[in-house]
Amino acid sequence: MEPGRPGRRADGRRAAAAVALAGAALLYNGWLLELTLPTGLDPRHSYVSELFAADQPFRALFGGMETACAVLVMAGALLARDLLPGAAARGGWWALCGFGASSLADVLLPMGCAPSLEPACRAVHPWHTVTSGLVHFFLFASMVLFCAAAASAPSRTPLIRRWGPLLLAGALLSAVSTVGPLIGTPGWHGLPQRAHVLLVGLWFALLARALHVSGGGRAREAASGPLPGIAPPQHPENRPAGRTS
Numbered sequence: 001m002e003p004g005r006p007g008r009r010a011d012g013r014r015a016a017a018a019v020a021l022a023g024a025a026l027l028y029n030g031w032l033l034e035l036t037l038p039t040g041l042d043p044r045h046s047y048v049s050e051l052f053a054a055d056q057p058f059r060a061l062f063g064g065m066e067t068a069c070a071v072l073v074m075a076g077a078l079l080a081r082d083l084l085p086g087a088a089a090r091g092g093w094w095a096l097c098g099f100g101a102s103s104l105a106d107v108l109l110p111m112g113c114a115p116s117l118e119p120a121c122r123a124v125h126p127w128h129t130v131t132s133g134l135v136h137f138f139l140f141a142s143m144v145l146f147c148a149a150a151a152s153a154p155s156r157t158p159l160i161r162r163w164g165p166l167l168l169a170g171a172l173l174s175a176v177s178t179v180g181p182l183i184g185t186p187g188w189h190g191l192p193q194r195a196h197v198l199l200v201g202l203w204f205a206l207l208a209r210a211l212h213v214s215g216g217g218r219a220r221e222a223a224s225g226p227l228p229g230i231a232p233p234q235h236p237e238n239r240p241a242g243r244t245s
Contacts (some may be wrong), residue, residue: 020076073099098138
C-alpha cells in the first residue's frame, strides 16, 4: 500500500464530514425564510414543524430542507464515525445518525394541520410527537456523548470542551420552554423553539469546526515530528559518558 494513503483518506473524510455538517447547520435554520414568505404563521406562537404540516402552502420547500438536512447529518456522522478519539465520540456520531433518521420520519409523518392557525387542530399528533421526541432524544444524546469525549481528550477537541456544555444547557432550556401546547397552555412557544433550532445549528457548526481543527492538529503534530534518520537532540544529562560536545 502506498505510504500515507490511509492518512489522506482520513483527511478526505474529515473534510467531507465537516462540509456536510456545515451545510446541515444552514439547512436546519431554513425556517428563517418564513420571514420573507407569506406562510400565514406567527413565529411567536407556532412550531417550526407547522411550516411543513400537510396542509401548508410551503410544505415542499420546508420539508425538503428538513430532509436535506437530515441526509447531510447522517452522511457527516458516518464519514466522521472514527475521526475523533474515544468510544463516547463514536457513540455521539451514531446518535447523530439516529437524529437524522428521526428527522426524516418527522417529515414523512407531519402534522396534519397547523394548530396555531386552527383552534380545532390538535397540537399533539401521535406519530409526529413520537418522531419529534426521538429527534430530541438523539440530539441530546449526541451532545452529552461528545461533551464527555471532549472532557476525556481536551487537547483533541478543545472547541467542544469549551462550547459544548453551553450549547447543551441552552438547547435543553429552550426545548423545555416549547412544551406549552402539549400541556394545554399554548402561546409564545414559537420563540424559544426557534432559539432552540438556532442552537442546534450552532451545534452542527461546532462539530464541523472541531473536525477541521482536529485534522489541522494532527497535521501539525506530524510536521513537527523528527525527520527520518535524524535522532532528536539529547539533554546534556542523558549524553553518554565521555562526550562533551
